[in-house]
Amino acid sequence: xxxxxxxxxxxxxxxxxxxxxxxxxxxxxxxxxxxxxxxxxxxxxxxxxxxxxxxxxxxxxxxxxxxxxxxxxxxxxxxxxxxxxxxxxxxxxxxxxxxxxxxxxxxxxxxxxxxxxxxxxxxxxxxxxxxxxxxxxxxxxxxxxxxxxxxxxxxxxxxxxxxxxxxxxxxxxxxxxxxxxxxxxxxxxxxxxxxxxxxxxxxxxxxxxxxxxxxxxxxxxxxxxxxxxxxxxxxxxxxxxxxxxxxxxxxxxxxxxxxxxxxxxxxxxxxxxxxxxxxxxxxxxxxxxxxxxxxxxxxxxxxxxxxxxxxxxxxxxxxxxxxxxxxxxxxxxxxxxxxxxxxxxxxxxxxxxxxxxxxxxxxxxxxxxxxxxxxxxxxxxxxxxxxxxxxxxxxxxxxxxxxxxxxxxxxxxxxxxxxxxxxxxxxxxxxxxxxxxxxxxxxxxxxxxxxxxxxxxxxxxxxxxx
Numbered sequence: 001x002x003x004x005x006x007x008x009x010x011x012x013x014x015x016x017x018x019x020x021x022x023x024x025x026x027x028x029x030x031x032x033x034x035x036x037x038x039x040x041x042x043x044x045x046x047x048x049x050x051x052x053x054x055x056x057x058x059x060x061x062x063x064x065x066x067x068x069x070x071x072x073x074x075x076x077x078x079x080x081x082x083x084x085x086x087x088x089x090x091x092x093x094x095x096x097x098x099x100x101x102x103x104x105x106x107x108x109x110x111x112x113x114x115x116x117x118x119x120x121x122x123x124x125x126x127x128x129x130x131x132x133x134x135x136x137x138x139x140x141x142x143x144x145x146x147x148x149x150x151x152x153x154x155x156x157x158x159x160x161x162x163x164x165x166x167x168x169x170x171x172x173x174x175x176x177x178x179x180x181x182x183x184x185x186x187x188x189x190x191x192x193x194x195x196x197x198x199x200x201x202x203x204x205x206x207x208x209x210x211x212x213x214x215x216x217x218x219x220x221x222x223x224x225x226x227x228x229x230x231x232x233x234x235x236x237x238x239x240x241x242x243x244x245x246x247x248x249x250x251x252x253x254x255x256x257x258x259x260x261x262x263x264x265x266x267x268x269x270x271x272x273x274x275x276x277x278x279x280x281x282x283x284x285x286x287x288x289x290x291x292x293x294x295x296x297x298x299x300x301x302x303x304x305x306x307x308x309x310x311x312x313x314x315x316x317x318x319x320x321x322x323x324x325x326x327x328x329x330x331x332x333x334x335x336x337x338x339x340x341x342x343x344x345x346x347x348x349x350x351x352x353x354x355x356x357x358x359x360x361x362x363x364x365x366x367x368x369x370x371x372x373x374x375x376x377x378x379x380x381x382x383x384x385x386x387x388x389x390x391x392x393x394x395x396x397x398x399x400x401x402x403x404x405x406x407x408x409x410x411x412x413x414x415x416x417x418x419x420x421x422x423x424x425x426x427x428x429x430x431x432x433x434x435x436x437x438x439x440x441x442x443x444x445x446x447x448x449x450x451x452x453x454x455x456x457x458x459x460x461x462x463x464x465x466x
Contacts, residue, residue, distance in 0.1 A: 023421070024055045025381065027063035031373045033352055035067065042379040046420025051375060063383050063416070069355060070371050071104030071135075071380035071417065072337045073362040075193065075262055076243055076308035078109045078167075078329065082129035088400030089313050094333065095134035095436055097311075099424040100397060101334035102341075102414040104135050104380035105363065105370060105439070107193075110142040110160050111169035117142045119155040126155075126438055133436025135419055138366055143192065144172045146184045153188040157366065157440040161185075163226050164197035164218075166283045167312065167327055171199070179233050186238040189444055191365055193241045196226035197284055208324045211272040214285040220247055223284055231257050241365060244310050246287050248294040251304060260365055262306040265336050266405060268296045278326030279319050280405055282310070299357070300349040306365070307357040309336040313401035330405050334397050338390075338411030345386045345412055367441025382425075383416035390428075 021041030029038040031051070041050025041057060079094035091108075098106050110116035116125060122141055129137070141156035143149070152159075161181065163171050172181060185192045201222035205213045227242060227250050234240055242261040245251050254261045270280055271292040280286055287295075298304055312329025319326050337358055344351045363371030370378045389410040390396075394403050417425035417432075424432035 021050050021055060021057040023059035023061065024050075024057045025061050025063070025068060025379075025418070026055075027066055027068050027383070029068035029373055030070070030351070030355055038068070038373075040068065040373060040379070040381070042418075042421040044421075046379050046422065048373065048375055048377050048379050051373070066383050066385045066415065068373070069102075069382050069384060070359040070373055070377075071382050071419070072102050072358040073105040073107075073366065073368065073371055074098065074103045074309050074311070074333055074336065075107045075241070075306060075362045075365070076109065076264075076310045077106045077333050078111065078310075078312040079106070080112060080313075082125060082132060088315075088402075090132070090400075091129045091137070092132045092134070092434070093400045094311070095132075095137065095434075096430050097331075097334040097397070097399065099134045099417055099419070099430055099432060100413065100428075102337040102382040102384075102417060103333055104378075104417070104419055105138065105366070105368060106135060106333065107138045107140060107158065107366065110140045110156075111162070111167060113168055115142050115144075115169045116140070116156075117144045117152075118148060119151040122152065122155045129438075131434055133434055133438075134424060134430070134432055135436045136439050137436060138368075138439050140193070142169060143181055143185060145176060146180050149181075149184040149188065153185075153190055156190070158191040158193065159185050159188075160193050160195070162195045164195060164199045164202075164222070164283075166195060167329060178229070179235075182230075182233055182238055183235050186235045189237075189239070190441065191239040191241060191367075193243050194226075194230060195244075195283075196230060196242050197222045198226040198229070201225055210274050210276055210323065211280050211286045212274040212288075213323070214281055215272040215287055218283065218285050220287065220291070223247065224250055224253075227253060231259070234259070239365070241306070243308070244284060245304075246284050246295065247291050248298050251295065251298055255303060260305050260361070262308040262362075263295060263299060263304050264308060264310045265332060265339050266310075266330060267292065268299055269339065270405060277319070278321065278323045279330065279403065281319075281323065281326055281328050282312075282330060283328040300353070302350065302353040302356070304357060305361050307336065307340065307354070308362065309333045311336075313399070316402050319403070331399050331401055331403070334399060335392055335404060335406050335409075335411060338392070338413045339406060339409060341384065341386070341412035342389055342410045345389065366439075367443045368439060369442060379418055379421040381418045382414040384412055384414055386412055388412065388415075
């Protein structure tokens with residue numbers, strides 16, 4: 001029997017309660033830092049309106065011993081274009097990949113073609129993508145000129161600043177002082193993510209044929225110097241996030257300063273090699289094994305605030321170019337959460353830390369009532385069976401660019417995914433329709449405070465009460 005039909009047959013012919021849930025999802029759920037038996041009442045508007053036992057509703061769905069988790073928020077994706085490029089990627093295919101990977105909200109970066117440097121460009125992209133989203137999307141605007149900040153702030157959901165060149169965009173003109181750009185964003189109250197590499201520290205190795213050489217070309221000190229300058233210049237009240245941190249030393253600096261930062265699965269799980277190809281070429285580069293393992297240890301200890309995919313696909317033909325000419329980036333939105341859920345299943349990292357970094361903190365930083373199973377939050381939920389691991393393959397996942405750096409790895413994928421209470425995934429297959437919305441921050445976080453030594457805490461990333 002199809003999963004959708006099975007779900008319908010579980011409906012009970014009982015009248016709805018006034019202001020009560022339209023349906024109930026019942027099973028073991030992660031709530032309040034632990035797994036416990038729970039029934040989740042979901043309204044017709046897709047909100048969580050009741051939590052408890054023996055809830056009444058017209059429909060009921062039991063998931064037995066499987067685990068109910070909040071859907072993830074991915075702070076960092078590059079879907080490139082609403083309507084598709086040579087990689088086969090588009091906002092339609094990208095958000096379907098997100099749904100399959102348990103991600104209910106994505107934050108789309110602005111280094112498109114052309115870059116999103118003005119409000120008009122952002123609105124053009126949004127209009128072109130309307131009706132194409134499987135999950136919700138927040139649009140970043142590129143921070144390039146101070147004079148453009150007020151108009152762009154009225155359209156975008158967050159800002160992105162590139163301090164070094166990457167695919168499709170470069171740093172602001174030298175005539176734009178960094179202090180002025182940061183102050184302009186702080187005045188808007190919107191979040192700011194920074195690609196923190198100092199190009200003055202870039203090098204040109206004699207041979208650039210591997211990820212080991214790329215690590216030398218864009219070395220650790222380039223990242224460290226950029227972060228130190230940002231910390232020295234960040235004005236009070238700036239909602240700052242540093243993208244794709246690659247080293248434990250920089251993570252410690254940011255944690256002590258009380259700022260948000262993110263790490264990617266590829267920087268946690270893959271290291272630079274002296275042989276190979278450009279399929280693992282990313283910005284900033286993969287690091288040597290000692291740096292990778294130190295970063296992973298910090299993540300497993302709960303000292304990294306956010307996990308983000310930096311999903312940035314390119315066609316196989318482009319990745320097969322000579323290393324120096326090949327573009328940087330790899331797909332990851334479909335595999336981010338499943339990869340780390342599989343590691344949590346083995347005990348390599350605690351499940352609570354994964355949920356905080358992939359679900360709770362990124363949603364709060366974007367001002368979204370999501371990321372937790374809590375009253376008033378959106379019913380963006382996934383159902384997994386931790387015992388059922390699946391071998392990752394680009395073909396099996398239908399990854400549009402045709403490849404993944406994690407081919408053959410194990411993942412724990414959602415068997416069900418609900419977006420605002422509507423089914424997106426059933427039986428591990430996408431069954432949804434384009435109900436995703438464009439969102440902007442709905443609340444501002446509380447004032448930031450310094451993080452305690454050794455960890456980022458949750459200061460300043462949004463409300464914590466249910």
